[in-house]
Amino acid sequence: MVDFFIGLFLANLIVSLFTTRLYRLLLWYSLNSLSLGMAALLIGQKLNDTPMMITGIVTIILKGIFLPYILKFLSKKFKLDRQVSPNIKVPYSIILVPAVIVFTFYLTEPIVSMIGGNQNYVALSVAAMFLSLILMLEHKNVAPKIIGFLSMENALFLLGISATGGMPMLIELGIFFDLLMAVVVINLLFRKEEISNV
Amino acid sequence: MFEFLIPPVIIFLLSFLDIEKVKRFMPIVGATMLVPIVLSFGKGDINYFNHTFLLNDLAKYILLVSVIVGIGISLALISLDKHVKISKNAYKNFYRFFAIFWMGLTLSILSNNMGIYWIGLESATLSTVYMIKTNSSLSAHKEAWNYMIVGTIAISLILFGIILIYASAKPLLGEDAMKFSVLLANIKYIKNGYLFEIGFAFVSVGMFVKMGFFPMNLWLANIERASFYPVAALFSGILESAIMIGFFKFSSIAKEVNYSHLIGFGFLYTILTLFIVSFLIYRVKDFMRLFSLSGIEHMAIIAVFWISGAHFAALLHFGAHAFLKPALFVSTGVLESGGKYHIAGALKGYKDFKGKLFVFIVGLLMLAIVSLPPSPMFFSELYGFGTMINIAKNSNHLILMLVGIGLLLLFLAIIFYKFIEVYQSMKYDGVSKEKKVYFSELFAISLYGVCTAVLLSPFAFAFLRSI
Numbered sequence: 039m040v041d042f043f044i045g046l047f048l049a050n051l052i053v054s055l056f057t058t059r060l061y062r063l064l065l066w067y068s069l070n071s072l073s074l075g076m077a078a079l080l081i082g083q084k085l086n087d088t089p090m091m092i093t094g095i096v097t098i099i100l101k102g103i104f105l106p107y108i109l110k111f112l113s114k115k116f117k118l119d120r121q122v123s124p125n126i127k128v129p130y131s132i133i134l135v136p137a138v139i140v141f142t143f144y145l146t147e148p149i150v151s152m153i154g155g156n157q158n159y160v161a162l163s164v165a166a167m168f169l170s171l172i173l174m175l176e177h178k179n180v181a182p183k184i185i186g187f188l189s190m191e192n193a194l195f196l197l198g199i200s201a202t203g204g205m206p207m208l209i210e211l212g213i214f215f216d217l218l219m220a221v222v223v224i225n226l227l228f229r230k231e232e233i234s235n236v
Numbered sequence: 237m238f239e240f241l242i243p244p245v246i247i248f249l250l251s252f253l254d255i256e257k258v259k260r261f262m263p264i265v266g267a268t269m270l271v272p273i274v275l276s277f278g279k280g281d282i283n284y285f286n287h288t289f290l291l292n293d294l295a296k297y298i299l300l301v302s303v304i305v306g307i308g309i310s311l312a313l314i315s316l317d318k319h320v321k322i323s324k325n326a327y328k329n330f331y332r333f334f335a336i337f338w339m340g341l342t343l344s345i346l347s348n349n350m351g352i353y354w355i356g357l358e359s360a361t362l363s364t365v366y367m368i369k370t371n372s373s374l375s376a377h378k379e380a381w382n383y384m385i386v387g388t389i390a391i392s393l394i395l396f397g398i399i400l401i402y403a404s405a406k407p408l409l410g411e412d413a414m415k416f417s418v419l420l421a422n423i424k425y426i427k428n429g430y431l432f433e434i435g436f437a438f439v440s441v442g443m444f445v446k447m448g449f450f451p452m453n454l455w456l457a458n459i460e461r462a463s464f465y466p467v468a469a470l471f472s473g474i475l476e477s478a479i480m481i482g483f484f485k486f487s488s489i490a491k492e493v494n495y496s497h498l499i500g501f502g503f504l505y506t507i508l509t510l511f512i513v514s515f516l517i518y519r520v521k522d523f524m525r526l527f528s529l530s531g532i533e534h535m536a537i538i539a540v541f542w543i544s545g546a547h548f549a550a551l552l553h554f555g556a557h558a559f560l561k562p563a564l565f566v567s568t569g570v571l572e573s574g575g576k577y578h579i580a581g582a583l584k585g586y587k588d589f590k591g592k593l594f595v596f597i598v599g600l601l602m603l604a605i606v607s608l609p610p611s612p613m614f615f616s617e618l619y620g621f622g623t624m625i626n627i628a629k630n631s632n633h634l635i636l637m638l639v640g641i642g643l644l645l646l647f648l649a650i651i652f653y654k655f656i657e658v659y660q661s662m663k664y665d666g667v668s669k670e671k672k673v674y675f676s677e678l679f680a681i682s683l684y685g686v687c688t689a690v691l692l693s694p695f696a697f698a699f700l701r702s703i
Contacts, residue, residue: 152428153403167396171389180381187388194395201403206411208288209351213395216358219336220388223362226329227369227380 040084040156043077047196048162051169051189052135056128060113060120060181064106067185071101074192078199089207090199096214097195105188108221113181116228124176134172139165159200166193184224191217237284239272240299240342247310248335255328262310262331269303283348287415290348293703297551298481299345301558304687305473306338309466311680312566318674319573320464326370330466336363337470341478349414350398353482357394360475361387361446367470368463379462386445386455393442400435401486404428416485423492433497436490440501443479448532450509453516457528465569468524469562472531477558480538484550487543502543506536507643514647517654523568523579526658530605531561533651534613540644541620545627549620551700555691556612560605563684567598570673579658581666586673594673597681599659604688606655607648612691621645 047070054066078094081087113120126134142165150157170193174186191213198205246265250258273296276282282291291299313331316322322330337360344356365387368380405413405426412418426432448456460468490498513532520526534557541550571582583595604611621641628637690696 149400149431149434152431167392174385174389183381183385187385187392190389190392194392194399197396198399201399202406205399205402206351206414209349209355209414212352212355213358216355216362219359219362223365223384226366227377227384 040077040080043073043080044159044162044196046073047077047192048139048166048169051166051173051193054185054189055124055131055135055169055173055176058121058123060118060122061110063122063182063185064110064113067188068102068106070189071105071192072098074196075102077196081199082204085203087204089210090204092207093199093204093210096210100214100217101188101192105217105221109181109184112225112228118181118228119179122177122179122182124182125178126172126176131176135169138168138172142168153201156200160197163193163197163200166196169193180228187220188217237289237346240269240346241339243269244335244338244342247338248332251328251331251335255324255331259314259331262313263307266303266307266310269306270300273300273303284346287417288349288352289346290417291346293699294481294484294551295345297555297699297703298477299342301555302341302345302474302477304683305469305477305558305562308562308566308680308683309334309469309473311683312469312569312677313466314676315674316464316466316569319569320371322370322464323372326372330367330370330464333363333366334466334470336360337367338474341474344478345481348416350401350416350419351414353416354391354395354398357478357482358391360478361391364467364470364475367467368459371462371464373462375462379459382455383459386452390442390445393445394439395442397435397438397440397442400438401432402435404431404435416489420485420489420492423489426493429493432493433490436486436493437501439486440483440505443483444505444509446479447476447535448528449505449536450512453509453512453529453532456532457516457525460528460565461522461524465524465565465572468528468568469565472527472561472565473558476531476535477554480535480554483539484542487539491543498543502540503640506540507640507647509533509536510644510647514650517651520654521579523571523582524565526654527561527564527568527605530651530655531557533648534561537617537620537644541616541623544620544624546620546623547703548697548701549616549618549623551703552612552691552697553616553620555696555700556604556616556688559684559688559691560601560611560613563597563601563681563688564605566677566680566684567594567601570594570671570677571598573671578666580661581668582662584663584666584668585671587670590673590675590678591671594678594681597678597685599663600685601681602655602659602662606652610692612688615692617648 050066050070054063057063057066075094075098078097079091082090082094143161146161146164150160153160167190170186170190173189174183177183243265247262276291276296340356340359344353347353347356365380365384368376368383402413405419408426409418409422445452487498510533513529517529538550538554541553586592586595607613607617624637624641628634
């Protein structure tokens with residue numbers, strides 16, 4: 039079941055690379071976070087690790103529901119352009135994405151051989167980080183860049199739970215706090231004149 | 237531990253009141269932070285919350301430096317609205333985010349835990365974004381977003397590295413693998429040295445990006461150019477202090493894993509950075525970019541001294557830079573008052589006593605930053621390069637080290653030439669127009685000048701040698 043959610047996590051991120059509509063992008067981010075939260079919850083249950091289960095629940099609530107809702111609210115409030123066309127054309131992305139994933143498996147081979155637990159998750163989390171970077175790079179609009187940054191944070195969270203068996207609870211809560219602060223700053227940064235192109 | 241966080245919290249709360257009335261109290265509130273730091277010097281290492289935070293000699297020194305910088309900047313902020321156009325609301329918000337920034341970096345400096353160190357750094361990064369935005373120009377808006385994106389990529393690289401380091405040590409140390417002191421004491425017993433090194437490389441690259449090292453040399457300079465001058469002063473005085481203490485801690489552990497890898501990686505990165513930066517400085521046309529790029533140069537020198545084992549030289553250079561550079565950035569605010577930033581004749585037109593004193597101090601600062609004696613930077617470079625040669629004498633790499641030092645000196649000579657040219661142009665070229673300097677910023681610059689001089693005292697030398 040964990041494999042299913044990790045697969046879903048990656049699939050949602052891949053689809054978001056091809057998305058041209060803002061609200062759909064927020065939906066993919068929401069699903070990406072929900073599947074990550076579910077995976078953390080299940081891994082925590084399997085390892086009998088209560089802090090990881092709590093982190094999973096917080097991920098579902100905060101990143102899966104609250105953040106996409108707030109971002110949608112902000113995009114309505116500041117009348118963001120809902121057409122978010124990527125610079126990389128879809129046919130090229132279709133070639134690029136599997137190449138990145140395969141490349142990552144080779145790249146991380148020396149690292150994952152030293153890490154216990156499920157080594158594929160580590161490789162997938164690094165792949166997710168690269169894909170998030172592509173998401174940030176392939177758009178000129180600010181909103182997809184923010185989604186890319188948040189997806190990168192999700193990828194690091196997956197790396198944390200797969201490579202280390204979960205980061206300490208205090209650190210996870212601190213990261214969530216910083217994420218909330220990021221939303222406050224993003225809210226302050228949004229102004230009509232800078233929304234279009236940066 | 238909370239005694240170090242209360243002053244920024246009070247500044248945060250005061251920012252909700254009438255800013256015109258309360259802004260004069262901000263430096264006094266900031267100065268109260270000096271009391272617990274000074275008192276801590278009589279004691280040994282102090283730990284809080286089961287070694288999650290550690291106030292050792294290194295942290296005391298860096299915290300003291302950053303607090304003095306913070307006090308100076310809160311002094312300079314009093315007259316910010318006299319030099320730039322800023323709305324009352326933006327002024328308030330600047331203080332608010334300055335307080336969050338200060339809190340975050342104090343946490344990072346005190347932290348003995350890699351994760352909390354990162355959290356402090358991240359909250360400081362995010363608060364900086366809004367401080368950049370307080371300038372209402374279009375370029376500041378763009379650079380605020382730029383900082384948000386590049387800054388978070390850099391900080392993500394640091395977190396990625398921390399996760400790998402934690403993964404390498406967790407099987408042996410459990411959750412204590414997050415603690416710098418525990419990791420340093422047990423690093424020799426860790427089997428996954430390779431994993432640690434990869435993690436360290438990611439952490440270093442993230443930190444180097446944040447400090448504007450190769451290949452991201454211009455992004456920080458552009459951001460500092462677009463924002464109000466206190467932001468640049470905060471970057472050079474406090475943010476870089478917090479990043480540097482992290483680099484010191486991580487590299488001390490990496491040194492135990494494989495010293496030759498650390499030296500090779502550090503030297504290559506530093507020489508490349510200095511190569512690019514020296515030529516960028518040569519072509520520079522305004523103060524802000526000049527000082528910003530010079531900050532990258534000094535951070536590179538501090539990093540190379542530290543990894544070479546010249547800890548005294550690195551700390552002396554670090555302290556001198558942390559005082560001199562914010563002083564120069566605050567001076568830039570005065571020199572560029574009203575949006576004019578011509579280098580030629582910048583030091584002309586200051587008539588009264590305050591003005592003449594300002595010109596005198598800026599002259600001293602300009603000469604001190606290029607390491608002319610008796611600047612502490614002159615002594616730090618002397619000690620630093622001397623230690624590097626001594627280390628190389630005991631290895632088979634003496635010629636390589638001499639070539640490296642030769643290259644570093646060549647790049648520093650280019651920077652030296654440019655600074656002297658700029659100083660001469662400021663003093664002798666251009667036309668004279670009447671300009672004004674305010675007491676608060678003069679006080680701030682003088683404070684930094686006095687603190688730089690104190691670094692040359694025998695007790696400061698003795699303390700730095702003991703770290």
